[in-house]
Amino acid sequence: MCNARAHLEEQISRQDLSDSEKFQQYMIYLKYEQSSGDPGRVQLLYERAITDFPVSSDLWLDYTQYLDKTLKVGNVVRDVYSRATKNCPWVGELWVRSLLSLERSRASEEEISTVFEKSLLCAFSTFEEYLDLFLTRIDGLRRRILFSGEVEGVLDYSLIRETFQRASDYLSEQMKNTDGLLRLYAYWAHLEQSMGKDMVSARGVWERLLKISGAMLEAWQSYISMEIELDHINEARSIYKRCYSKRFTGTGSEDICHAWLRFEREYGTLEDFDHSVQKVTPRLEELRLFRSQQESKSLPESADQKEHSVKKTGREKRKSDSNISYEQSPAKRQKHAPQKPKKVHDKEKRQVQNLAEENEGRETKQTVEEQPKKQPIKDAVPGRTKGFTDECTAFLSNINLKATYEDLRRFFSDVGGVSSIRILHDKFTGKSRGLAYVDFIDDEHLAAAVAKNKQMFLGKKLSIARSNPKQRKDSSGERAPTEQAQSHQQTGNAGTSASKESSIETSKQSRGRGDSVQLKGKNTFAVPRNVRPLGFPAIKPKTEEGEDLKPKSNDEFRKMFIKKD
Template sequence: MDEETLNPEPVTVTSPENNNEDQPMLDVADQNPNSSSSDSDSGSEEEDQAQQNLQLQTLEDELAANPANYDAHVQYIKILRKMADIEKLRRAREAMSKLLPLTPSMWQDWAREEVAMGSGPETLSTVEKLYEQGVFDYLSISLWRDYLNFVQEHDPSVKECSPAGVSKARDLFERALTAAGLHVSEGNKLWEAYREFEQAILNTIDGTDNQAREKQIQRIRVIFQRQLSVPHTDMRSTLLAYKAWEMEQGTIVHAGHHDQDGISSHVASAYQKALEMYNARVRFEEQICQHDMPDVERLQHFMNYLKFEQSCGDPARVQILYERAIAEFPIASQLWLDYTRYLDKTLKVGRIISNVYSRAVKNCPWVGELWVRYLLSLERGHASEKEIAAVFYKSQQCTFSTIDEYVDLFLTRIDGLRRRLSCPAVEGDNALDYSLLRETFQSASDYLSPQMKNTDGLLRLYAYWSRLELHLGKDLVAARGVWESLLKISGTMMEAWQGYIAMEIESGHVNEARSIYRRCYSKRFSGTGSEDICYLWLRFEREFGSLDDFDHAERKVAPRLEELQLLRSKQESKLTEEKENSFKKNVRDKRKQPSDVTDEQYPAKRQKDAAPKQKKVHGKDYEVLNLAEKNEGEEKKDKGAKPDVENEMKQPVPEKTKVYADQCTAFVSNLHLKANNEHLRQFFSDVGGVVAIRILKDKFTGKSRGLAYVDFSDDAHLAAAVAKNKQTLLGKKLSIARSDPKRGKKEHAHTDQTGVAGGSGGSGETSNEPIAHRGSNNAIKGKNTFAVPRNVAALGWSTNKPKTENQDEEKPKSNDEFRNMFLKG
């Protein structure tokens, strides 16, 4: 043990005669009135005491309001340790341990202080319980060693080496090896402690008792050989220690120069295999033991190590590595989800799995999926109703991020009760009463209805409830009461009325179904629901009613349908009018756009306008022709004709939307449509480094498209985020990949090469070359080339071909002339 363990920090004990429990006992030197600094010291102590009391009161108020505040618990315990208020300190630790896990160092401090304050059987039992709780919460080699040393030093039966004491110590050592003996970097410490204990027993055996000594020697030999078959750090030292020990026993006369000389073949073979296993893992061990690197990178190294161990197929090694990772990252929810999922698939021991789940929800109580799977695990393990009810009650005290998590939790509890009532599998389940299921449904309704009014989720919950009332509870009146309760909450949902009617028809109560139709046919539902319910009533009477019933329904429904048709026509005409007005407004805005363009926006136009006005193009002033061409371009746009290239270039460029570089961005798809930014931020909380989140939404409906971009601060965080690919958020497996904006640009550039502004590099530069002269890929092809204008040249473009004699006589056709020619053809 280290020096701190052997010499724990002393604790100041409160004097029983002192009524002020918060005032520590004074030293003899402090009580000396002749001390020169006593007045100043007492003044500063009083100030410190007042400050500590104020802090204690603040923390007590905080814990009363929020008992799950981990930092407040830690600070509260820290102050009480300084004040040496033993009783308050003990109560504070007990309160925290019931709600939250304590770190191994906190358990060690608690145990040492309890040892320093008392002795005897009661202290022994109290401290053993503390160590048991500590080794249950987290895997810690140092905590196990403290536990083993404490038992050896303070348990009289173990110190005296009585049969009962030796058996108790050996059982504890075996438990420690089961829990942490496969720990690659520190597990050898437990094996060495075990050997030292057995060697101490060997030294107490009388030299004349050869049988007892030989039996103890064989016990030590087995421990050595077991250790040599497990991959650990510094395995060669263990092998050399084993050979030296065997030489002391006289088993090996000459060890030889090779490490494995002189030992049995099966031990050498096991050692060689373990050494190869260690060499395959040493790289991973070095990575996860680098405490100076960011937590995100270390967690990713743990995940890589876990994948390697899972590929090797040894569940015990995978489990202990998960325990090591959790001890380092106790609130990484995805780590707990992966761990429990692995145990559900590989282990068949229900108690072990439920213990892990109990620790998971203690560390991450805000994850609803952990609670749901915890309840299912208890049911698979045939836990009692009392235990399952206790876990469900604890889950109701937690706060989750989405309403779906609450729904899943209630439904999981309801499903379990239904299964147990339908086919009891555990002794005592026959005593379950259906009223418990009804109370759970009512509790779910009271909690969920305000948040889920008029939703399909609430409808499914009530439909499930009414079905169980009818078939499992055998109570038709209660089933009808469920539907009536839903109609009070969501009476504007046509599906709620349909569900109620369907139950009555299924039960053979036609008249009751007809009465429900009479109640709801005149109600207003969303969409086409009002018409649909009328037609459904008519269909119902055709299939179940008499002719009089059908005639009655038709007389009721006909005026209602006429009214709805008239209302629908008015709405459609109003909508058409609004669309026409909007279209006309857009057309006016488009026509105004060219006049709003300033010369500063287009240097090319400014250069043309700056040319001498006397310059002629085909006998016309340049400015006049320019204005005519612009007007022709507008006319073409209004009448659907394709304007020429030059006019397209002159059109105002619409304002571009914000462009994102996506240099360090993850693209997330298959996102739940109800997921928001906070869900994604929580999902990547274990990764860290999230800078911004952008969920893509439909421009018409404003609803999520199931896609998102998540920006990260650097490539390391982005790589860790991409590693979470195929993990689940809100019940859907996400697809996560690095966003590659360069690929999109390349595709865009390739597309643009067939357009006007498609430069060779995809930069968007405008070519001055006419479309027909930009290469064979851009030429207009096909049999309908008669419509291509032959004599219409782009404004400002002149050919280099030599002029013909008829060139002056042939003038460019205007748009009207070209249109007439086209119509005549």
């Protein structure tokens, strides 16, 4: 036996071991002694261990547990618990075991009460430990009252009620709306009804809990369950009428309504069931609408936050680098080749400036969900870059104004290949204009997306076309309108565009053939820059010296302006 333990003794006696390593060696040694089955040797080894580690709560808990299972000698176990609570008074489980040990050894009520009062003076880490201590004390009192013939003296139920009252005063504020407090009050109400034979006091216990934790669905359900178990149907029904309109967490409000309907099916008359349906139906409808509103608010809020961050990032980028400009609409795009300065009419200047500001604001309102991963393409003018090439882009119109990026992404989920989405917003209101650009990774996905043209999307028939940003020219040499020009015409600017095109055509004819031209109509402010105002000749005739001083006849004036074939 000595040879078998020599190595273990050597390990716990080493001086170079840390405390944790030495404690681990003690536990290995204890497991070996417990396997040999000699309680005396195990107890002695425990005593050696607590001498080296007197404030180790794990060691005291292990020691007392072994004594409760194996030794069961009243005086020895009581002494160990006394030392354990003195060395580790902050461990509530040690005090609970100490009370149970005193009850097993048939200790007097005075001794048990003294230990319980000492435990309440200690500082535990959680309120659950205080609750466990109170419940252990109440359990002991209940057992001693029910089996009073086995102990000296006769106890009264008033002592249990007093202990419950102390626990409630101490824990109600700190454990509000917790399962632990519900467990305490449910136990209290049960003992008031079973041992105290006082149904009024039992209901009073539940009413007190509802004042503290009335927002707990479980408290109302437990109260109702007690009344149903006692066959107090009318009292249970009155509780349902009090709580069905209250708001509980999660789906508790709907659960209590359905529970009332189920209760009336099983216990009530047809009139009672009809009355419950009449009360519960509008309440359930109200809850359903409330849930749907909450869900609808949560989705736009997340989308708005993401959109706001993208807008802010875009504004910061534009402020940091004013030289970089993205691809502009045809109304604002200018030729890169140098031009000679030309005189422009004041009205024409204002119109062009307003149109440019409007397009600039429209571009500002465009938000990009995902920045394209492609490198920016260099423009013809040094220092300028284009943010979007629109090489594989679909132009969407007639979009529901409430549509978000996620809605569009789900619409094209069967197509796939979506790289970014741009929804156009109004300059002043910030609301969607019903127009968007969707970039795809290749032409194959773009063709599949265009094939979904005229499909229903959020209650509206969506129009999808391939975006063509290149500056196409028709047979007369003028540019064809692009998507943004078409959307501009749809918003009510068709008249202005038509007048501008007629002015351009008139200007071309005057430059090409040199014929006499007379501009008609009131929209002369829309005349292009290369057309001079009315009353001025297109080309100033050259004059010889002194020729301008001589008066000219009608034939001479006619020769100046009309070119003969």
